[in-house]
Amino acid sequence: MRLLLLPLAFLASCASISTTSLFGGGDPLPSWTNGDLKASIVRFVEGATDPESVHFVPAEERIAVFDNDGTLICEKPVYSQLAFMVDRAKEYVADDPALREEEPYRSLMDGTFGSTMDIDAFIKLAMKTHTGMLDEEFVAIAEGWLASARHPDLDRPYTELVYAPMLELVAFLQDADFQVWICTGGGLDFVRCYAKDVYGIGPENVIGSSTQKAYREIEGRGEFVRLAELVTPLNDGAAKPVNIDRYIGRSPILAVGNSDGDLEMLEYVAQRHARTLTLLLHHDDGEREFAYDAGNERALSAAAEGEIEVISMSRDFGTVFAPAP
Amino acid sequence: MRLLLLPLAFLASCASISTTSLFGGGDPLPSWTNGDLKASIVRFVEGATDPESVHFVPAEERIAVFDNDGTLICEKPVYSQLAFMVDRAKEYVADDPALREEEPYRSLMDGTFGSTMDIDAFIKLAMKTHTGMLDEEFVAIAEGWLASARHPDLDRPYTELVYAPMLELVAFLQDADFQVWICTGGGLDFVRCYAKDVYGIGPENVIGSSTQKAYREIEGRGEFVRLAELVTPLNDGAAKPVNIDRYIGRSPILAVGNSDGDLEMLEYVAQRHARTLTLLLHHDDGEREFAYDAGNERALSAAAEGEIEVISMSRDFGTVFAPAP
Helix, strand or coil, X not given: CHHHHHHHHHHHHHHCCCCCCCECCECCXXXXXXXXXXXXXXXXXXXXHCCCCCCCCCHHHCEEEECCECCCECCCCCCHHXXXXXXXXXXXXXXXXXXXXXXXXXXXXXXXXXXHCCHHHHHHHHHHHHCCCEHHHHHHHHHHHHHHCECCCCCCEHHHCEEHHHHHHHHHHHHCCCEEEEEEEEEHHHHHHHHHHHHCCCHHHEEEECEEEEEEXXXXXXXXXXXXXXXXXXXXXXXXXXXXXXXXXCCCCEEXXXXXHHHHHHHXXXXXXXXXXXXXXECECCCCXXXXXXXXXXXXXXXXXXXXXXXXXXXXXXXXXXXXX | CHHHHXXXXXXXXXXXXXXXXXXXXXXXXXXXXXXXXXXXXXXXXXXXXXXXXXXXXXXXHCEEEECCECCCECCCCCCHHHHHHHHHHHHHHHHCHHHHHCCCHHHHHHCCHHHHCCHHHHHHHHHHHHCCCEHHHHXXXXXXXXXXXXXXXXXXXXXXXXXHHHHHHHHHHHHCCCEEEEEEXXXXXXXXXXXXXXXXXXXXXXEEECEXXXXXXXXXXXXXXXXXXXXXXXXXXXXXXXXXXXXXXXXXXXXXXXXXHHHHHHHHHHHHCCCCEEEEXXXXXCCCCCECCCCCHHHHHHHHHCCCEEEEHHHHECCCECCCC
């Protein structure tokens, strides 16, 4: 697929005049193929940052939000946090074989968990793996798993399976004085474990799902105890605009997602300012990544009809995954 | 009180060498009297920002949190948001006199609400005044009230009754590349109405109490509908560290509060790094402001015993209120 794209990329680069102007000749998005979409991104950022442009946006209002799983990082066959939960569950069963008779452990051991995906079983597993310990203990467990686990098909650490074009886009926006936020349905603390190192996005710019915590004095020190109670709403679908409002309090001018769970976020952003950029990553590259539309149908339909622009992985990503660090 | 302090302030200024060094001769904190406390603040900020200092802190970890009512802005005889609620309640009763027979309206009209302060009545009033409308409607109501309401004793708009020394401290920290956050028990959206204009603190740096919202399409546009359900936990006491962790995800190195509701926040900050600055504003100046210890007893006791330093309004504030803009 990549060989096929090279001539197109070359032709497109001949027509592109704005791609290289923002950073004095350097291309800020070298892993994107040169074409309409890349030109549109660069034009948007140039307009927002040029004080002479009618599209200028003051720095404090330059806010961009990115979904995480499937947008910044590979989510197939399972997203990293679910792989973490499954691996943890196997450890619990190894420690206490009686669990094998209980859901969700029975389905997990049978390999049927993903296909059935009962929401109650999922919540039970999420609570068991994410709560009941101190914050620092959870972070140590999650960081340990992230450092050692490998993607089942691609045989690399999960946090290496991030999209090179998206890393470039994040850095391009940060260099242009955008506040870049992650707005993920995934776990706040889990994503914070790697967001700074992998994306250059600090913990204060991560919005995610989480459980309640109690602050309690334990042996003379205040500790966060992770409680088996969800913070509502879970950060997905219509809750994404709600939490963007709660955490940021300004409407972003740029949003990137990949699934139906991102649709309300993309629509919200598209509606709130005269000029916005809303992007939907379409996983249409079964050769270099995974091709799938399931769970993204509503978002793809909306993009076909409205303002949301589709990033075609096969067409727009010159490189898919970032090189190993 | 102020006349008495002048000679002390003069003597202290002779001993202070660091106060004027950070900004090339200009005093960043002119409304603070020169003395140990001001010198200690300046020394802390100088250490955190000087790459040669053993106390240097990388910019991304320079985080400061301020309580709002009673710390940045006058809270007596009632804090502005409660005055807003009471004024709104009077309008409801004017529109519907039958409400006068119901709590909390009866107590409000009798003038006994503040003294009894039944928590259920308070929540009922908070819900009635803050929910059931669209976000944009609430903001218009709150901004309208803030623009017209005046403090009953001091006869100035509430948002002018902010402490000049605190405004200087906020600006001093921001100039030194601190992220400055508000962490208030008050309402997130209410405080955001004026935080940027009055303090220079943007909406993304405000942590507060709030109610749930639903994002719904209304006449073709996505709107936030304010729901009569609290986001838990309310941002007071032990919930302040919890929400600092949820919103910021790093522990601050500097915290400022004034009441028992800020104690856990101050203790949390003091415990988390080798070198922190935790400050408690003591309202001990009945001449220029209001003198009161009620509700602050635990925090004052903790300050007497531990790391928390007391800001004495009578001793440390050369000027109390900022001049009219």
